[in-house]
Amino acid sequence: MKVAVIGAGTMGRGIAQVFAQSGHEVVLTDMKADALPVAMKNIENSLDRLKKKSIIAENPGEILSRIRPVKQVDEIGQNDLYVEAIFEKLSAKMELFRSIDRFAPKTSIIASNTSSISINILSTAVKAPGRFIGMHFFNPVPVMKLVEIIKAERTDPATVESVVSIARGLGKEPVTSKDFPGFISNRILMPILKEAMLCLQEGVANAQDIDRTAKLGLNHPMGPLELSDFIGLDVVMDIMEVLYSEFGEERFKPPIILRNMVNSGMLGRKTGVGFYHYGDE
Ligand SMILES: NC(=O)c1ccc[n+]([C@@H]2O[C@H](COP(=O)([O-])OP(=O)(O)OC[C@H]3O[C@@H](n4cnc5c(N)ncnc54)[C@H](O)[C@@H]3O)[C@@H](O)[C@H]2O)c1
Known part of the structure; x- marks a missing residue:
């Protein structure tokens, strides 16, 4: 299958890597001139690590040769699947999907990796919304098994079936979700993160003990506060804001401790x- 990945940041480079690892031909693009060499180097290092650990059998060079970096979006050409992983900005995504829609073959599938923007809204950027879908990967993409597949109101069931099967072919575990704010994962996660932050804000326990409780008592691989730091507190706050404005429910409202930390950088x-x-990390 021929796959185009648009956006070569944290997510796009990981998505390009997993498709290439599974034998697909990938074209990767980014509007920032230096993003592509950085992404290719990052993918190469990741593949080398996987090879050393015997997680992949194929030579990293061969996998890498299936990824073709191109500088302009209009050079990505004809593909079977387009996966968008650009900034989380509605207007930028709409503009990109309108332009892809002009040259993508009618039979191709167009997918967004958005974490919080409505797939229904994004699907209006293409003339045939039946082929539009959400394909939400998790960071780091080569490691994380889950892919949330989000069906908009007008997504064709055949598109859902194809993308489920494509995700399985990548060695991922797909789950399907309706287009509701936060889909499944962030809707569950945000109240957990919020409650941990409130424990800290109210002086119930210190950060280490809150995280140790989640890890040792609830069997979470990471504590909620260290996970928030890993995701980025600005990203966590943005997701909570989206859920809060969409549902209007207190359980999603960013707590003051989070606002203060984000506001102070x-x-x-x-x-x-x-x-x-984190020292100099
Ligand atoms: N980071 C995560 O943990 C995570 C997890 C799941 C989903 N997502 C979603 O994935 C998407 C990308 O997130 P990210 O963390 O990789 O962001 P990022 O900032 O690391 O990368 C985005 C890249 O897109 C490029 N870009 C922006 N506009 C473009 C355009 N019009 N054409 C081509 N390239 C363009 C940027 O130059 C940048 O390199 C977002 O929608 C985000 O919500 C992120």
């Missing part, structure tokens, strides 16, 4: 400080 791992300190 404490965004988690990426800024070196969040609920924890």
Whole structure:
């Protein structure tokens, strides 16, 4: 299958990698000039690590040769599947889907990796919304098994079936969701993160003990506060804001401790400080 991945950031590069690992021909593009070489190097390093651990049998060079980086979106050409992984901005995504719709073959599937934008809204950017779908991967893509497949009101059942089968072919576990805010994963996760933040805000326990409780008592692989730092506190706040505005329910409202941290530039791992300190990482 020929796959185009648009956006070569954190998610796009991982998505390109897993498709290439499964034998698909991938074309990868990004509007930022230096994003493509960085992404290709990152994929190469990731494949080398997987090879060393014997997780992949194929030579990393061969897998890498199936990914063709191109500088312009209009050079991605004719593909069977288009996966968008650009910034989480509605207007940018709509513009991109309108342009893909102009040259993509009628039989192709167009998918978005959005975390929080309505698939129904995005699907209006293409003339035949039956072929439009959400394909929500998790970070880091080569490691995380889950793919949420989001069906908009007008998504054709055959499109859902194809994408479920494509995800399985990548070695992923697909789940299907209606187009509801936060789909399944973020709807469950955000109240958990919020409650942990409230425990800290109210002085119930310190960050380490809150995280240790979730890990050792609830069997979560990461504590909710370290997970928030990993995702990025600004991203967590944006997702909570979307859920809060859509559902209007207190359980999704970002807590004051989160607002204060985001407003003061404490965004988690990426800024070196969040609920924890990360030194020079
Ligand atoms: N980071 C995560 O954990 C995560 C998880 C699941 C889904 N998502 C979703 O995936 C998408 C991408 O997130 P990310 O974390 O990879 O972002 P990112 O900022 O790391 O990468 C986005 C890339 O898209 C490029 N880009 C922006 N507009 C473009 C355009 N019009 N054409 C071509 N390239 C363009 C940027 O230059 C950048 O390299 C978002 O919709 C986000 O909500 C993110």
